[in-house]
Amino acid sequence: QKEVEQNSGPLSVPEGAIASLNCTYSDRGSQSFFWYRQYSGKSPELIMFIYSNGDKEDGRFTAQLNKASQYVSLLIRDSQPSDSATYLCAVWYSSASKIIFGSGTRLSIRP
Amino acid sequence: ETGVTQTPRHLVMGMTNKKSLKCEQHLGHNAMYWYKQSAKKPLELMFVYSLEERVENNSVPSRFSPECPNSSHLFLHLHTLQPEDSALYLCASSQERGRNTEAFFGQGTRLTVV
Numbered sequence: 001q002k003e004v005e006q007n008s009g010p011l012s013v014p015e016g017a018i019a020s021l022n023c024t025y026s027d028r029g030s031q032s033f034f035w036y037r038q039y040s041g042k043s044p045e046l047i048m049f050i051y052s053n054g055d056k057e058d059g060r061f062t063a064q065l066n067k068a069s070q071y072v073s074l075l076i077r078d079s080q081p082s083d084s085a086t087y088l089c090a091v092w093y094s095s096a097s098k099i100i101f102g103s104g105t106r107l108s109i110r111p
Numbered sequence: 112e113t114g115v116t117q118t119p120r121h122l123v124m125g126m127t128n129k130k131s132l133k134c135e136q137h138l139g140h141n142a143m144y145w146y147k148q149s150a151k152k153p154l155e156l157m158f159v160y161s162l163e164e165r166v167e168n169n170s171v172p173s174r175f176s177p178e179c180p181n182s183s184h185l186f187l188h189l190h191t192l193q194p195e196d197s198a199l200y201l202c203a204s205s206q207e208r209g210r211n212t213e214a215f216f217g218q219g220t221r222l223t224v225v
Binding site: 032034041042043044045046049088090092096097098099100101102103104 | 142144153154156159161166167199201203205207212213214215216217218219221
């Protein structure tokens with residue numbers, strides 16, 4: 001099993017709809033979870049982080065964490081064409097003292 | 112400005128050249144990373160330094176040689192590269208301990224090997 005797993009996509013969502021991105025991880029001891037957005041040819045930028053079970057909202061973004069099921073998700077409400085990018089899930093692996101990234105999900109918002 | 116600065120932003124080098132990529136972080140972090148990202152491919156972790164000690168080397172060829180002289184600086188020395196090494200090389204830093212362990216990336220160095 002990959003340490004951090006994401007569906008590579010592409011995920012196509014109509015403008016204005018909700019985009020849902022999912023990520024699973026293998027280390028039960030992980031405490032910190034991050035979502036990064038990467039535009040083509042650019043470096044990843046941090047958009048959300050979550051440490052506790054439940055939901056965390058920031059503007060149009062909501063991160064959801066379920067430690068028992070070992071998954072973390074990102075919801076993007078009122079999707080805009082500018083949201084089209086690759087979204088990377090990252091997990092802090094305390095057992096290895098490093099951040100592990102998933103391979104990313106490519107999101108495309110169609111007008 | 113993310114607090115992580117990489118130079119140069121673009122580099123074209125021949126297969127017989129020797130060059131170095133530089134990364135500097137101003138965030139007080141104690142862990143630094145080198146990633147490689149080839150076109151339309153996911154991030155590949157190359158090296159991890161924690162407290163200036165190399166803690167991971169992900170089977171990277173010896174033509175890539177990292178150096179971490181202190182917690183703020185990270186280098187990637189390149190020699191006798193191959194065209195398939197052309198990629199975006201990203202540096203990142205994070206705090207090794209505590210909750211705020213998110214990684215911040217530099218803008219990357221776009222490397223082309225000719």
